[in-house]
Amino acid sequence: MNQNLYNYILGIADNSLILGQRLGELTGHGPSLETDIACTNISLDLFGQVRSYYQYAAKIAGDKRTEDDIAMLRKEREYVNVLLVEQPNTNFAYTIARQFLFDVYHFLFLTQLEKSKDLTLSAIATKSLKEVSYHQRFSTDWLKRLGDGTSESKAKMQEAINDLWTYTDELFHQTEADKAMVAEGIGVDVTTLKKAYYEKVEAVLSEATLETPESKWFQKGGKQGIHTEHLGYLLTDLQYMQRTYPNMEW
Amino acid sequence: MICEEGTNCIEKQNKRFPFSWEVNMTTTEQNIDEILIPILEKVSDPEIPVLSIMDMGVVRSAIIENNIVKVQITPTYSGCPAMDVIGDDIKAALKIAEYDSEIELILAPAWTTDWITPRGRKALEDYGIAAPLNAEADKDVLLNGKRLVKCTNCGSMNTRLVSQFGSTACKAQFQCDDCQEPFDYFKCLK
Numbered sequence: 001m002n003q004n005l006y007n008y009i010l011g012i013a014d015n016s017l018i019l020g021q022r023l024g025e026l027t028g029h030g031p032s033l034e035t036d037i038a039c040t041n042i043s044l045d046l047f048g049q050v051r052s053y054y055q056y057a058a059k060i061a062g063d064k065r066t067e068d069d070i071a072m073l074r075k076e077r078e079y080v081n082v083l084l085v086e087q088p089n090t091n092f093a094y095t096i097a098r099q100f101l102f103d104v105y106h107f108l109f110l111t112q113l114e115k116s117k118d119l120t121l122s123a124i125a126t127k128s129l130k131e132v133s134y135h136q137r138f139s140t141d142w143l144k145r146l147g148d149g150t151s152e153s154k155a156k157m158q159e160a161i162n163d164l165w166t167y168t169d170e171l172f173h174q175t176e177a178d179k180a181m182v183a184e185g186i187g188v189d190v191t192t193l194k195k196a197y198y199e200k201v202e203a204v205l206s207e208a209t210l211e212t213p214e215s216k217w218f219q220k221g222g223k224q225g226i227h228t229e230h231l232g233y234l235l236t237d238l239q240y241m242q243r244t245y246p247n248m249e250w
Numbered sequence: 251m252i253c254e255e256g257t258n259c260i261e262k263q264n265k266r267f268p269f270s271w272e273v274n275m276t277t278t279e280q281n282i283d284e285i286l287i288p289i290l291e292k293v294s295d296p297e298i299p300v301l302s303i304m305d306m307g308v309v310r311s312a313i314i315e316n317n318i319v320k321v322q323i324t325p326t327y328s329g330c331p332a333m334d335v336i337g338d339d340i341k342a343a344l345k346i347a348e349y350d351s352e353i354e355l356i357l358a359p360a361w362t363t364d365w366i367t368p369r370g371r372k373a374l375e376d377y378g379i380a381a382p383l384n385a386e387a388d389k390d391v392l393l394n395g396k397r398l399v400k401c402t403n404c405g406s407m408n409t410r411l412v413s414q415f416g417s418t419a420c421k422a423q424f425q426c427d428d429c430q431e432p433f434d435y436f437k438c439l440k
Contacts, residue, residue, distance in 0.1 A: 034413035034423065041415040048329025052357060123358035127328055130360065130439050131419070137393060138414050 006060050007080070007177035008187055009121070010070070011223065012113075013053035014081035017071060018231070019102060020046035021238050022089060031092045038138055039095065045131040052124045072242040076232050077225040080175070084167035086222070086231040090160070093146060093153070097160035100139035104200050105171045105193065106132050112188040121186065140204055147208025154209065161205065162213050169218035171197070281311040286319060289347050296335045297418055300377045303336055307365025310356060319344050319351040324361045326439070327419045363439045378402045379421065380435040388438035392422060401426035402433045 023043035030036025054067035089095045113125035146157040172194040181187025202212045295301045303309055311322045325333045337353040344351045363382040371381040380399050390396040399409050406428040416423040421434040
């Protein structure tokens with residue numbers, strides 16, 4: 001089994017799984033019917049993409065592992081998503097800030113992954129890119145609406161951006177699997193996305209009449225499995241059925 | 251994959267259809283055996299019962315090999331929950347016509363709203379779902395607030411976007427400012 005490729009796929013897919021789960025928590029709890037439906041539709045897109053990635057990973061693993069095993073039966077330290085996506089839905093401003101800060105990255109990332117020498121990853125990227133362009137529109141639109149809205153919505157939006165800013169730099173850290181896959185022409189060199197990312201984010205924040213945070217202190221660890229305390233709670237929810245009834249089938 | 255008793259494997263653990271990512275660069279065209287067309291046309295999209303899966307463009311190939319029909323379908327959106335049902339419905343329809351079948355989900359080339367046939371677009375409109383505009387007009391409507399989507403109830407163009415996501419991921423929610431009727435718009439996917 002190609003361990004680097006396997007780890008590399010998980011590095012991509014775990015972000016979408018955990019973010020999808022966070023958005024799924026809003027089912028029936030969104031601030032309005034339309035935003036509730038939008039957030040859960042985005043969640044569904046992400047889960048759809050995750051299935052393709054995990055099925056491919058299971059195929060590479062070559063043992064009896066299935067996509068469900070990979071999604072449901074790993075321990076917290078074995079998830080390699082970035083810290084950003086596991087942050088909670090503190091309020092709608094946080095949901096939007098988290099989504100926006102991830103969508104801008106996700107779109108840039110998939111645009112490069114489309115050029116991968118690995119035809120499977122390239123096909124998944126092409127398919128996903130169409131969906132993610134809608135996600136980015138949604139989060140950008142709401143960021144502007146809340147940022148350039150009332151004094152209260154602006155204050156909350158700014159607070160959420162300030163709080164989540166510390167998790168953005170990790171998006172551009174390379175793992176060992178990243179380096180190996182970049183060398184083979186399969187992976188995306190995330191360090192090259194950083195400039196375009198911050199330019200785009202700053203432009204939208206400015207349009208939303210929000211300040212770009214100046215803090216240069218960034219959190220990291222998710223890509224090595226060292227998570228914030230939030231992930232454990234999320235996983236107990238996500239894995240509940242498989243832990244309570246091991247090997248259950250639908 | 252061979253299932254041993256008491257172990258997990260994809261086929262055993264769930265009845266989902268296997269994905270395939272085989273990229274066939276030359277075909278955005280369908281490859282469907284003519285005698286199968288009338289059978290497949292009777293299978294409809296479970297979310298939009300008036301719309302045949304053939305008019306939706308999700309059936310990419312259907313050929314008979316050694317008395318087994320091999321069907322390839324492609325999802326409209328990655329997470330589309332209708333695909334498993336569509337796969338089961340195709341199997342059932344072919345079974346009635348006395349064919350055994352194998353269903354495979356393919357991801358490439360990725361589905362586009364261009365594959366919806368003119369008949370499919372009409373069925374959508376009749377059902378109350380506005381058919382997708384071209385990519386540029388779609389962007390104008392969803393991003394710039396232009397009024398280009400025709401109300402499926404009264405035909406007025408005086409309509410506005412309510413939400414970029416509607417009752418399913420593939421649709422956006424609109425409302426007509428003349429007759430006040432809310433309706434879905436099928437988003438352009440290119």
